[in-house]
Amino acid sequence: MMQRIKQFLAAGQVVELTIPGRYFRFDSGVIGVDVTFFRAGAAIGSIEDMREGSWAKLDSPFDSVRIVNGAQASAVSFVIGTGEAGVDRIVGEVSVVDASRTRSLAGQAFYVQMALTPAAGKFAQAQLWNPDGSAYNIVVRKIICKTPTNPTGNQFIGATNDVLASGVEQPTWIKPKTLLNPTLPAAKFYARTDSAVALPTGYFYQMFKRDLFSSELGVYEYPIRIVEDFVIPPGRGLTFYIDTADLYDRSMIDFYQELIQ
Numbered sequence: 001m002m003q004r005i006k007q008f009l010a011a012g013q014v015v016e017l018t019i020p021g022r023y024f025r026f027d028s029g030v031i032g033v034d035v036t037f038f039r040a041g042a043a044i045g046s047i048e049d050m051r052e053g054s055w056a057k058l059d060s061p062f063d064s065v066r067i068v069n070g071a072q073a074s075a076v077s078f079v080i081g082t083g084e085a086g087v088d089r090i091v092g093e094v095s096v097v098d099a100s101r102t103r104s105l106a107g108q109a110f111y112v113q114m115a116l117t118p119a120a121g122k123f124a125q126a127q128l129w130n131p132d133g134s135a136y137n138i139v140v141r142k143i144i145c146k147t148p149t150n151p152t153g154n155q156f157i158g159a160t161n162d163v164l165a166s167g168v169e170q171p172t173w174i175k176p177k178t179l180l181n182p183t184l185p186a187a188k189f190y191a192r193t194d195s196a197v198a199l200p201t202g203y204f205y206q207m208f209k210r211d212l213f214s215s216e217l218g219v220y221e222y223p224i225r226i227v228e229d230f231v232i233p234p235g236r237g238l239t240f241y242i243d244t245a246d247l248y249d250r251s252m253i254d255f256y257q258e259l260i261q
Contacts, residue, residue: 002081008105009033009069009076017065019080024065025055027077030102030257031070037062055079071135072259073106096139109177111258115170116238116249122193124249127164129237134186135260138195140230140238142254145222147247155249157224159232164190185257187232199244234260 004017004027004126013207026033032049039062049070065080103109114123145155167190174189176182232238242249 002079004077004079006075006077008073009067010073011012011069013069015067015069017078017080018063019065020061020063021080021082022058023055023079024058025079026050026052027079028052028102029076030074030106030108033063033070033076035069036066037259038064038066038212041185049229063201070259072108075102075105095161104177106180107176107183107186108258110187111171111175111177111255112189112213112251112253113175114173114249114251115193116191118193118248121245122195123197123242123245124191124193124247124254125164125167125239125241126158126189126191126249127167127237127239128232128253129163129188129190130186130234131163131188132193132235134234136186136257137184137260138187138232138236138255138257140226140232140253140255142252143224144252145224146250146252155240155242155251157238157240158223160237160254161235164239165193165235167192183254187255187257195229198240 002023003021005017005019007015007016010031021064024035024037028060034046034048034050035050035056036046037058038042038061044057044060044062045058047054050056061082067078069076100109112128114126116126116145118124128138128140143157145157170189170191171184173191174184174187176184176251230238239254240251
């Protein structure tokens with residue numbers, strides 16, 4: 001007999017399952033778990049940092065299982081039973097996991113909606129920053145440059161190794177992609193306006209320059225075509241600045257955070 005268990009586990013959560021068997025499979029999850037098998041209250045085996053798709057068949061049966069989730073909340077699925085199950089029509093096994101939905105449910109996916117409105121004669125500047133000492137990489141999947149006014153200048157986007165000088169943190173611009181226990185990410189978002197175009201301190205490696213927009217309902221936007229995800233490690237940021245005064249910035253950034261192993 002095989003039994004499938006699906007749960008949402010908080011970071012570090014411990015779960016005791018009183019289900020007998022000899023076979024255990026970790027079907028799906030975004031981070032490793034520690035598994036200990038018991039019989040009559042005594043541990044008879046364990047697996048540390050068991051990963052998605054891994055399984056174990058014990059020599060002797062167990063009557064309960066203890067599962068300790070890793071340092072990141074995750075929707076998980078386990079299979080426990082007295083034997084094994086499979087499909088004879090194919091060789092091997094293919095597991096399809098909707099990683100985007102799993103990250104959203106785990107509270108690890110976010111987006112930024114800028115609302116940067118410079119005063120007359122001011123230049124807009126903003127930054128998605130992953131702080132030093134962060135336990136996560138920030139993975140950027142999509143950028144849409146957007147302004148409600150007809151742009152006459154350019155927006156530059158680049159990597160930098162220093163936090164935006166005199167930037168004001170804008171936590172309300174970062175939105176979680178789940179309404180279930182929403183939390184803010186490790187990343188910070190800063191914005192500022194200045195009387196002159198000012199490059200970030202430290203190095204600035206230009207990656208994109210926007211100079212072409214399409215207008216729809218009075219909003220001018222330009223999606224950045226990202227073939228591979230941008231990874232922002234701790235102590236690095238993605239900085240935006242515009243070389244024309246008085247230009248609003250309503251750009252959007254789609255990203256998630258990934259625990260550094």
